[in-house]
Amino acid sequence: MNISFVKSKIGLVLAFIFLFTSCKKKEEEDIETHNPTPYSLEIPHGFPTNVNIPDDNPLTVEGIKLGRYLFYDDRMSGKADQGMGMSCSSCHQQAYAFDNPAGQGTGTTSLKTKNTVLPHINLVWNPGTYGWNGSVASIEEDVLLVIPDPTEFASTWPDVIAAISAEAMYPPMFEAAFGSKEITPERIAKAIAQFMRTMVSQDSKFDRVLRGDDNFTESERRGLVLFTTEEGADCFHCHGAPGNPLMTTHLFYNNAKDTIFDTSSDRYSVTNNPRDIGAYKATTLRNIELTGPYMHDGRFQTLDEVINFYSEGLLYSEYAHQLMHKVFPPYGNGAMLNPQEKADLKAFLLTLTDTVFINNPELSDPFQK
Amino acid sequence: MITMKIKISLFVLAALMLVSCKKKDETDTSPKTGKISISFEHFISNQPAIVNDYIYTNAAGNVYSFFLVRYFISDVELYKSDGSVVKIDKWTDHFYVDTDIPHTLEWNVFDEISIGNFDSLSFRFGFSDTKNQSFMFVNQPESNMVWPEELGGGYHYLQLEGKWIDPNGIKIGYAFHLGRGQHYDGSGNPVPPFIDNSFRVSLPNSAFSVETDKTTKLTLRMNIENWFEEPHLYDHNQWGGDIMQQQPAMLLAKENGWNVFSFNLNNN
Incomplete structure (x- = not known):
């Protein structure tokens, strides 16, 4: 066998390995540079130790902070500039344990929800049957559904993304929470869900x-x-x-x-x-x-x-x-x-x-x- | 070159010794154990229980439907042919069954079971008084089985629910619930000590064998109609829809529970 041919083959393999490992290193470095602060949920005395936190949306300090702002931001309707601002907190009011004293919710087009609004209390222990009939499998899914719902935000996700993106404070907050400034429906849903999972009532x-x-x-x-x-x-x-x-x-x-x-x-x-x-x-x-x-x-x-x-x-x-x-x-x-x-x-x-x-x-x- | 050959020979020899030593060790010390799994099935009149339909008649003549059953079994004991007893208690000593939650219908027992022939098994239906401690379950669905502190605390052993048709043709819910019982004073207040209504279920015809590195599949079948017929006739019209505060009714349930379960071996 031609030794120089073998050597060149080995050289090529080594070069590939080097390239591969250096690419991988770069990816790892990127992941490492996004290092949000884990949030430790305290389990109150006597409460369940099993919590419903999706693997792909762990609680982080930055995610919860972002979610809190989004939860209360009436630009989330994507129609605030038309006088139809609405946020989660429009119906889910803290003074009423994140419920709506009016009963049904009233959407941006004045249509009402079919059933009354439910409070946000200890949802981190919900097994995945949200809503009056349990049809919603996660808080993230619920957030994604309410934007186009004609009885709620009656909006579109592109309008919501545009409205949130236009606010200068948000891109850095998304970067802190998720590693880049990209604003997507999924990231909005994840951040709000993280915040809602911290709504723990345990001091009555x-x-x-x-x-x-x-x-x-x-x-x-x-x-x-x-x-x-x-x-x-x-x-x-x-x-x-x-x-x-x-x-x-x-x-x-x-x-x-x-x-x-x-x-x-x-x-x-x-x-x-x-x-x-x-x-x-x-x-x-x-x-x-x-x-x-x-x-x-x-x-x-x-x-x-x-x-x-x-x-x-x-x-x-x-x-x-x-x-x-x-x-x-x-x-x-x-x-x-x-x-x-x-x-x-x-x-x-x-x-x-x-x-x-x-x-x-x-x-x-x-x-x- | 010769040195090289010697080196290789030595290496092969060493490898052989290592392998043979390992083999010997394994033969001598490896535990001879297998696994068991227990499936739970629920029958009425020798057929799988059908939910919702009013197609059953109990021994007292009540036409009834079956909706769900939830229960705990604990302290399972396996009786070997050599007279020894194997207790299932390594990871957990109890299991929760709920016909509305499919994954609770099979218990893949954690314990390594020593191999051999077993004559029978037994278990406690519910929990013994010692083990039936309030607040020991914090997670659902088990925590939903809580038994009120006022009535002795701990957990329901059993929730068997459905409806029966009363003499007026009304479909009334029955909550055939079993747990700690109570005595009452003249004012109707419960008076300790509370009564342990749990009981052991022995299944004499439950022989099986456990083989090395295999899982023996056992099935426990609850024959639901038996709760209502032997040795006592249980009449829903007499006891009504709720019995948690009726110790005489719970006593009937306890005493009827002895032959509610049957055993099957399924190694297909």
Whole structure:
């Protein structure tokens, strides 16, 4: 074999290896230069350790900061220059645990959402069934969907990108969060999702009692017993208990409030399972004092109305969830609570209000500094 | 050149020694274990349970439907033919089953099981009182099985749910839930000590063998109708939709639970 030929072959291979490794090195250096600060989510006492954070969107300080600005920026409608500015915070208001006191959301074209707005509370523990019927698999997906939704932003992503790109502060913030100044729908969705995952409510009186830092009043304690017993009001099977402090199972129930059902937005519209006709998510009861009007259609304005409904207003249908066993015609239409029991149950529900959460400066509007 | 040959020979010799030593070691010390997996299936009247339809009649004559069942089993013990007992407890000593969550219908047991023939197995339905500790599960779906502190705390052993048709033709939900029981005072307040309603399920006809480096697939079948018929007839019209605060009803469930499960070996 010609030695010089072999040598030249070896030389070529070495050259390729060198080129390959140097290219790879350059890529690695680029990745290394983008080094956002990891954000460590603190798991509150007794809360689930399993969190729903996608592998491709880890929490970072820079991502959360960007998401916070975007969450509150009414240029997110892409139509602020036409007097139709709108942001996530237009409906999801911190003072109401990121819910909308008006019930339904009203979009930029004055159309209303089909169902009431849901609060943003502890969504990092949602297993991937967002919305009243669980049809949305992630917060990122939700953000991507609301921009073109005619009842919400009624906009287009190119208009949104143009509006956000025109604001000088944003490109460097995207670079800090994602490694380049490029602004895309996916990056906007990721940043907002990161911020929303930090909306953790864990400092209500209920939490302080569980931590041993406070005590229930007698009325609150009696309310908890009613809440967690079948012979009482039996709320806990769907809405949690001290051992399930999210105060929701994240499951879906037909709670016996109708006899005729619109199946266009219920759980049945997602699963096609007849058991899910008229079923909607059992929302978290955290901050329930702040998140009215209640039910998917906002039919009840006050907590008292809700308690009265579960006490004596349940309606029989064959689709009522099996746990609504207090619908027992002709013998009863609810838990049949007396006035004292209703007051006790309400007293317990009010212990779920978290004023630290609704005043948390890290979750507040950054444009209002 | 000769030195080179000697060097190669020495190298080959050393390699051979190393390999043979390794082989010997492996033969002598490697543990003889295999794995088991346990599948869970749910039958009514010898057929897979069909959800939603009112096609079943229990021994008390109640026409009923089946919607879901959720439960814990714990403290599984495997009884070897040589008289020894293997406990499943290395990674976890319990398992949660939920017919609405497919991945909970198969338990790939972490433990390495010593090989050999096994005559039978048994397990606890629910948790023993010692193990049934409040707040031991923080993650869903297990934490959704919480049993109220007021009623003794811990977790539901069982949630079996559906509806039955009452004498008025009304479809009423049954929440056939089992957990700690309570005594009540004259005012209706629960009085400790609470009652451990968990029970052991022994399956005498559950022989199987475990082989080295193989997974033996076992199946536990819950025969749902048995909750309602032996030795006690369970009548939904008598007990109503909820039984968590009715110890006499939970006692029936506990005593009917002895033959709810059957065993199958599936090594296809």
